[in-house]
Amino acid sequence: MTPYSNMTRQALETELTAVRARYAQLQALHLNLNMARGKPGKTQLDMVSDIFNVLTPDSDFSCDGMDVRNYGELCGLPAARRYWADVLGCRPEQTIVGGNASLQLMYDTISKAYTHGLLHSPRPWCRETELKWLCPVPGYDRHFQVTEAFGFQLIPIPMTETGPDMDAVEEAVKDPAVKGMWNVPKYSNPEGVIYSQETVERLAALKPAAPDFLLMWDNAYCIHEFEGEFVPFPDILSLCAQAGNPDMVIEFASTSKVTLPGAGISVLAASEANIAYLSKLMGVQIISFDKVNQLRHVLYLKDKAHTLELMRRHAEILRPKFHAVLDALDREIAPLGIASWKRPHGGYFVSLDAMPGTAKRTLELCRKAGVTMTAAGATFPYGKDPQDSNIRIAPSLPPVAELEQAIDVLCVCLKLSALEKLLEQ
Numbered sequence: 001m002t003p004y005s006n007m008t009r010q011a012l013e014t015e016l017t018a019v020r021a022r023y024a025q026l027q028a029l030h031l032n033l034n035m036a037r038g039k040p041g042k043t044q045l046d047m048v049s050d051i052f053n054v055l056t057p058d059s060d061f062s063c064d065g066m067d068v069r070n071y072g073e074l075c076g077l078p079a080a081r082r083y084w085a086d087v088l089g090c091r092p093e094q095t096i097v098g099g100n101a102s103l104q105l106m107y108d109t110i111s112k113a114y115t116h117g118l119l120h121s122p123r124p125w126c127r128e129t130e131l132k133w134l135c136p137v138p139g140y141d142r143h144f145q146v147t148e149a150f151g152f153q154l155i156p157i158p159m160t161e162t163g164p165d166m167d168a169v170e171e172a173v174k175d176p177a178v179k180g181m182w183n184v185p186k187y188s189n190p191e192g193v194i195y196s197q198e199t200v201e202r203l204a205a206l207k208p209a210a211p212d213f214l215l216m217w218d219n220a221y222c223i224h225e226f227e228g229e230f231v232p233f234p235d236i237l238s239l240c241a242q243a244g245n246p247d248m249v250i251e252f253a254s255t256s257k258v259t260l261p262g263a264g265i266s267v268l269a270a271s272e273a274n275i276a277y278l279s280k281l282m283g284v285q286i287i288s289f290d291k292v293n294q295l296r297h298v299l300y301l302k303d304k305a306h307t308l309e310l311m312r313r314h315a316e317i318l319r320p321k322f323h324a325v326l327d328a329l330d331r332e333i334a335p336l337g338i339a340s341w342k343r344p345h346g347g348y349f350v351s352l353d354a355m356p357g358t359a360k361r362t363l364e365l366c367r368k369a370g371v372t373m374t375a376a377g378a379t380f381p382y383g384k385d386p387q388d389s390n391i392r393i394a395p396s397l398p399p400v401a402e403l404e405q406a407i408d409v410l411c412v413c414l415k416l417s418a419l420e421k422l423l424e425q
C-alpha cells in the first residue's frame, strides 16, 4: 500500500472508486453496531453477577455496628470508606461514599460551589462576574458539559504524552477568573494518557490567583489496565497537602467499570476540612446513600488486592477488543498515512486523529453504514474540534466479531473521507 500523499491524482481516483465499491458492500449488510460509549460488554456484566448473591433475605444486614438498611451515615458505610481509602491510597476520613455515579458527585460539587461557594471562596461562584475552567483536550465530553451548564468559559489545554501542557496550565491559573480544571490522571478519556509524576507534582503545587481554584481529579480508570501489570498512582490528596494546597483537590472514582455502571458505588475523596464542609451542605440534600449496595460491594470486592484480581479478569475480556481495533488500524490505515492513534494500556478508549477536516465526514459515513460512534467534536469543549480530526473509539461494548465488522467500516470510512478531501484540493 502506498501512502495517499505519495499518490498521483489518477491513482487517488482509482483508489476512490475501489473504496466506494467496498463501502457500498458494507452498506448492503445493513449493520447496526455501536462503538459510541465506554460501556462494559455483557460478558463483563455477567462475570460480576455474583454480587447479587452476597446478600440474601437471611443476611445479617449489620456492619460496623449499624443496620445498613436504615437511615444514617451520610458519608457512607465505614467499611465502604475503608475500602475506597485502600483503593485510592488515602484515609477513610477523607472519603464520602456515594450512589452509583461519580458524575453525580462531580456535578454536585460544581453545583454547590456555584450556589454556596467552596471552603476558601470569597463568594459563591454564581456571584462572580466571570468564570473560566481549564479543559485538557481531547477530553471527556460529560466533564465539559457540566462546567458549560454552569456558564463557565471553557479553556482548552493541550494534552501531551505526560498529561496536560503544564506551562499552559501555570500561565492560565494566573487569571483569577479561572476557578478549576478537569483531570483524568490515569488512562485519560479518550487518549489513555497517564499523567507523569512531574505533571502531578506541578499540579499539586499550583499557585492559582483564585483562592478557591479546584482540581477536579476524576480517577475513573485508576485500576483499569487491560494490558500489563497494575500501574501504581500517587495519592493526590497527600501531594496537594505537602505542597501547601490541602483543600485544592477533590478526587472522584466509582465501581462503574469494576462491577456495574448502573448499580455500583462512587466515592469523593478530599481533605478532612473539605469533607466536613461538603458533608454539611450535603446533609440538607440527603440523609444517607444506598448503604445496602455499599455493603454488597464491600463483601464482594473485599479490598484493593482482591479488586485488582477482578480487574485482571475484566482485562482478559477487554484486551482482545482493543487488539481488534488496533490491529485493524495498523493493517488498514497505518500504511496510508492518513491518521494517527495512541496505544493505551488501560481505560476504555482509543483516540484517533484523522486527517484534519475529515472527522465529521468519516463519522457521517459510518452512521450511514450502520455504525454509531461518539459524535465528532465531542472530545472538545462545546463539541467543537477546531481541527475536525479527533475520533473517540469505544471498543468495550460489542462482542469481538461485531467489533471487527465495525472497525472494518470505520477504516473504509477513514479512507473514503481522506480520498474525498485530497481530491477536492
Ligand SMILES: Cc1ncc(COP(=O)(O)O)c(C=O)c1O
Pocket (backbone or CB within 6 Å): 038, 100, 101, 102, 103, 104, 140, 184, 189, 218, 220, 253, 254, 255, 256, 261, 266
Ligand atoms: C473519565 C470518566 N469519568 C467518569 C465517568 C462516569 O463515571 P460514573 O459512572 O461513576 O458516573 C466516565 C464514563 O465513561 C469517564 O470516562
